[in-house]
Structure formats: structure tokens, C-alpha cells
Amino acid sequence: MKPQYGIIGCGNISRFHFEGLRRAGADIIHISDIHESAARPYIEAFGAAYSADYRELIANPQVTVVSVLTSAKFHREICLAALAAGKDVICEKTMANDADEAEEIMRAAEASGQLFFNSYMKRFYPAVQQAKALLPRLGRLFSAQVRAYQRWEGQYYEHTDGSEHQWVLDGYGGAVVKCAGSHMIDMTLHLLGRPESLYANVDFIPGSQIDRKATALFEYADGLVASYETAIHPLDKIGHERDGWDESLEVNGTKGRIQVYTVKWDASEHRPALLVHYDNETGTSTEYRYDAIDPFHVEMQYFHDCLTQRKPGAPNHTDGFYVDVIIAAMMESSRRRASVDLDWRGR
Template sequence: MSKKLNIGIIGLGEISSAHFAGFGSNPHSEIIAICDSDEKWLEYCKKEHGVRYGFTKWQDLIACEELDAVAVCLPNVFHAEVSIAALNAGKHVLCEKPMAANVDDARNMVEAANRSGKILMVSYNQRFSPDIQYIKRYVDEGNLGEIYFVRTGWRRPMGMFPGPGVARASGEYSRNWFNEKAMGGGVCFDLGSHVVDLAMYLMGFPKVKSVTGCAYTKFLPEVLKDRGVTTDADDHSVGFVKFENGASMHFEASFGSYVERQQVFQALYGNKGGVYREIGAPVKLFSSAAGAYTTIVPRIDLPVVTPMAHFVECIIENKTPIVTPEQGLAVTEILEGILKSTEAF
């Protein structure tokens, strides 16, 4: 392909650096437009990254006819409205995780993607890590037999709560939306969306039968009490999911609690074997295939692929991304199920 895809990035906060790097270094894409409501920061980023167009309103970026695709890197509550508008305007969309702030929004995004015929991919970046790709192949080869239980989680110790503000070149910026329910904040949707997605991906997205859980707001109000900010989102969430095939999933996500250290983990239990994956540690495969119970630490040398590179490849080659809108919806249904179950409780 001779022409590069023209990319626009909407939202220039922390995660945008991965999009600048991913699209900027790809020989088949070029970032030609960016958008942020913070005008001073927008101007800074425009110069810093040498981008042609800058907009303070996402509607103006989407109206830019030269664009082939947009990356939506806004607070969660805006994901649906902006992604749907972009799809309706004929752009492919790479939307940051979580897909949306609630199930209704996620469902509308699926419909918009199907109607438009454009790609809508949720940027579940952990799926692309070599260890997850290795485990996915190992599972799909049948090495675990029937997977009947998965434990998945991301817990952080005290001291790792999302800060309400950060300093950047344009001045102090409020990032407190992570702690606000109305903005789609809270750990269940934030860290939880990654680990529920990973568990579902490795299990092959079985159909959900029931979801129960508890979402707690135990520490945020105390930790941020002198900062004058809203702190009504969940900071520790747990859940239990039953699937129609008889399997189940235990889920835990925490912005901060009295635990030893940060852990991001998936433990898969099958009737022929098991897997334990934890970020920062080697993958472990458990099996009796050789006649005795063994633990194997495999050598993993798969290439690192970014979500941006995969998204670009799928557009150019007209392929379906490994993260589909329907999968994003299924993850959102579980996350919302946990929060709703708490309200009932």
C-alpha cells in the first residue's frame, strides 16, 4: 500500500503517548490531527509531535475529511458518543478500554459499527503481550482440556490510588475522573476491564449465565479527603461469574488495599492442565501429560505487536481484529453486572 492511513487522536492524556508511539512509528500510518479540550496542552502536543491539525472540539476532528481512522483516548463516559459519531462519519475507530461506561452505550457502539461497516476495535493492549498470545495458542491446542475455573485479578497495595491531579507542560491538570462514578470511573471498569477481558479471551468467550459481586468504596474518600474532589467510584471490586458451559470465573480488582504488592494475574484450571500468568513473572504451565505432574516454564519469543499496529493491519488488509465489538460488549455486561449486583446487595 502506497498511501498511509491518516489517523486522528482524540484526548491527549496519559494513554495518548502509546498512540503517538504506535501510530507514529508505523510505516503505514501518520497522525495528522489531534484533539484536546485543554487548548494550551493541545498547542504543546501539536508542536511536540509535529501534527498538522489541532482541534479543541472532537466534533471538528471527526469532520476532517482527510482522516481514515481515529483513536478515542477520552475519559470512559465519552467513549460511546465519540466512537459512534466517528463511525457514522465513516472513520475506523480504535477506542481505549473499557469499551464504554455502561452496557447500553456498548450495545449502541456494536450497532453503529455493524451499520457503518467500519472497524471498531477496543484497545485491550494486554491481549497483545507475548505471554498472553503464547497462552492463547497453548489453550487453543487443547492442552488444558476443559477449562472449568479461572481466577483473574489486578490488585494494588495502598499508595497506588489514582491521583486527582497531574502536572503537565500547560499547568496542573485534573485527572480525578478515575474516581468519579458519573465519568465512568472506578476500578471495576478501569483495571477490572483488562483482567475480565483476558480471562474471557483465554476461555474463548463462553456465554454468561449469571454475575454476582460486590463493589466497595472503602479508601478513596479518606485518601483524598483534603483535595476537595468527588470520590464516589468503587476502589475494590470482586465478582463471581457462572457460564452456560458450567465453567466459572473469580474476579478481583483494586485501586489500593492492604495487600503485599501489586499483582496482575490469571490462573486457568483445566481438567488436563493449568496455567498461571502474572505480569513480571515467568508463565507457568502445569500438566501430567508426561506421566507425572510437572511445572514447565516455557521460553516465549513471540514478537511484540501493538494494538495500533494490529488495527492498521486490519484496516489495510480488511481483516477482523482479534478484539471485536461483541467481545467488548460481553466484558461490559460482566462489569456492569458486578456493579448492579452490589446495588441489589
């Protein structure tokens, strides 16, 4: 049976989901947002029903897939309700507000037997997919460096309190780690697997819970250490394309190196991500330059195909849980000023 989509949340991120589903030929039949004005363009484009209360959408017997595009603080409530109603779920990152909520969603998804996908779209860059394929050629991995620097408007380092930026916490439940760094945490897990422990320092605007920079060491059982850093910054012309977007991942092994450079998340259809592979045996470097694509579109097509064929895929509820475990451990490590063993809770 062809999936019938209900979309909850019509904020900034939703336009990428709507367009990706449109390209996939999906049927969007019900849309919910507390602000009808935000939903109206999509209601008219898809001929969908509207409700301000998301519970009416979940109760619609024709909806088979619920796409949760609200801020993370609402994900637990909506995802659990959708799963209890027998719906498949697509959930934007981060999967939940914290690791406990993420575990609850994960276990509910497993118990329900429904399909569940967590939207970490950067896995769908061709450069990232090729990097994954090249990893076995690197030999024994011994180090990695991961960076997620994003230029945000505002004085995040000069202010002595966070009152001006409270909207970030109200909307997302966190600042740079959740909004910018979570994607590269997922990327690290996707390519390197789960670390055993980590040590982190998280820098907050004084007197607030607004994290503006976080640095961590992800420690693996075989001696591999991945150095991770994410930061809000004011620098206009840094990064791969000198546009203030400075996000990359480098993995080093005994037989070579891969480097992935991503591009600004909301302009990917104009500029491609870049992969560089160095092969130590031949002493050559190969650049993989692909046509520009929007990874949201690839991701939505993939999710739609999985839902149509009734087959599981990734990133899923477990992947979303892993990211939230890492974020929680980083905050704990920073508070304790100590390394923290990662509790995967029996996974």
C-alpha cells in the first residue's frame, strides 16, 4: 500500500521534507501546525487536510506515516502517540530532548513493529556514501578529526548572559551541539561506530545553558580516538568554500586517509560536498567531485521507498538514540571534568 503522509510542523526545516516528498511522488494528505498561516502554502500545494491539533492528524485513519518536524522538545510526546496509533514515523533530528526520552522512543518503536526513521540527512551526500565504502582501504584506523563550525548572527562570545539567545533553548532545547554538532556526531558514529568513552568540555554563555562551543575526545576500544569540536563563530570567510561554513571529517589509517568537506546545509543543491582519498600504497590522492544534490531529497526518496516496500532502513530509532546518548555524555563529562564511560543501555 502506498504510504499516506501526515506532516506535523511547518517551520523552516519542513520545506526540505515537503519538497523531497513531492519529488518522491508521496501523498501528503494531512498537515498540522499551530499556525495555520505556516501550513497554508503546503495545504494548498498538496490538497491536504489541516488541523491545528496534531492529535487530530494522528487520529486520521488514512494517515499511515507521521512526519515529526517540530522542535525536539515535542518529539517524545508526538512520536509515542504516533507509534501507539500504529503509524510509521519520520522524526527530525535530534530524536529527543535527552537520552532518557530517546530510549523511551526507541523501545516504543521496537515494541510497535512500525518503521521509524530519524532524519540525519548528511549521510546521503554521495561523498559520505563513498567515504563509507572506502574505509576498509584505510587499514587500521588510529585517529580522526571532526569539525562542525557554523556562523551564527549575534554576539555569542561577548555577552555576559544568554537572555538575548533564549529563543535557541526555547525552540531547540540546546544550542550548538544539538543544532549544529549533532549531525557530525551521527556522521562519526556512522563511519566509525560507537566509542567506549569520551571526555568533553562544553562552553556556555555565562549564567545560561546556551552552549556555544563543545570539544570532545571519542575513545574507542582499539586505541582510535576521534577529536570532535563544534562551535558557533562570527568568521565570515573560513571553511572549504570560504563562506563561514566550516564542517569536515578526516579519518586516518595505516594505509591512507579520507577527508570529507560538507557544504552549507540549506544550499546543498548548488554546491557539492567533497571527498578526498589518499592511498599510501600508490602515493596518490583522488578527489571525488559530484554533481550538487540536496541530501534531503535523496533521504526522503530513500525513506519513501523503504515505507513503500515495508523494509527497515537507517538512520533509525537506534541511530537517533545513539546520538542523544553521546550528547548527554558530553554534558555529563563537562560537568564532572572527567572521562565518562558510555552507557548504551543494553544495545
